[in-house]
Amino acid sequence: MSGENPASTTEYIQHHLQNLVYGKLPGGFERQTENGTEVLAADTWTMAHGATEAAAMGFWAIHVDSMAWSIGLGLIFCWMFRRAAVRATTGVPSGFLNFVELVIEFIDSTVKDSFHGKNKMVAPLALTIFVWIFLMNLMDLLPVDLIPKVLMLAGVEYQKIVPSTDPNITMGMALGVFVLMLYYNIKIKGVGFIKELTMHPFNHWAFIPINLFMELVGLLAKPFSLGLRLFGNMYAGEMIFILIAMMFAAGAGTGLVTGGLNAQLFGEGTNAIFWLVIFVLVCGVCWMNLRGKISTGRTVLLTLGLLTIGGGVFALGGGLMQWGWAIFHILVITLQAFIFMVLTIVYLSMAHEEDH
């Protein structure tokens, strides 16, 4: 078990929390390569090998994995909803369109409930936020080791597949919302916004510094709480997945591949291909059951058999824990996406209201 080895455990966690970074290494940085230490003559844009180099890059770096997954998921969102928009008719809607309309109806009613100004942008903004964040959070439900391990076999060293566990991503969105808040505050209230910052809560000129301080803190707290709430929740969820995966070096179900690759990672001598084959077989059995080819009882038996071959009863425990946490996490994922959306709407609504 990997848990018996503290060094590899720490390594495993750290590896999981390291983004794939592309950035600028400053001149004079001592780079550890296979051929020993190499001192960089000038600033170099390169992929970071390890946390030290990533840290040395400082601000001038970009998390390639976070950006790629975030943009990819955003494109999936756009493609899905655009397809629905193209197909949208006034006639009887089909299944997929029904689903999209369900989401849109839900967002529309939420916006109508909490946003009282007139702005054509708020509803689409809320839709984008909700679906996009939901999709980003959903990546959390993929087995923690699956994609990183596959990509590692393909030669990519680090991979964090849940963009919302990256504070850059969540704060980026929160700052976007903050910019909109400031814009509409100034646009709608004009001088009233300055008055709001200086004359509340104590309406007297002598209190202006205190008012300004309090209001500014309140204003700045909004984007920070917005971004960090999402980040914190997703980060903690991801950590628990990692910890469960680590506790059970082998797994079943969701944890099957997780645990299998885990075992591979820490040299338990299990072949990753073997685990993948078992995973595919289990998926096949489940699929056959869904298609009605084999009975549920037989499916359970076959799955259990495959899992027993695959990871043993202990592994099954790990898989069950992953399953349990994943099911609970579905709630967290949806809730966090929803909270981010609702708070955005509320903040923008406050920016539109003349009277405090």
Added chain:
Amino acid sequence: MNINLTLFGQMVTFAIFVWFCMKFVWPVIITAMEERQQKIADGLDAADRAMRDLEAAQDKATDQMKEAKQEAAGIVDQANKRANQIVEEAKQQAITEGDRLKVAAEAEIEQEINRAKEELRASVAGLALAGAEKVLEASIDDKANRALVDNLASQL
């Protein structure tokens, strides 16, 4: 967990996706949905209206039926009355005609009787004369006289 360029990358991406959604997704779907809502509302309205129309038509039809029935009953009544009247009139006429005929017949009979009487009177005088002649001729044969008178009387 360091903040870096990704922050701004995400901000730009965010802006682009929101813009896309605002331009090409939201208005299209929401318009279609609202139009469909309107269509459904119109359809339901039309159905309601049709129901009301149907009810009104049914009411009207029932009224008309009732009216027609009443009218028909009136006509039948009138016809019956008229028929009775005609029968009554005919009866009356028949009776009058009968009476008239009877009176005429009686008058005729009276006339006939009178004429017969006249004739009889005329013949009686002759017969009496003839009888007297006979009596005088046969003298007095009581038996023969009686027989003659009887004969005479039977000729009356």
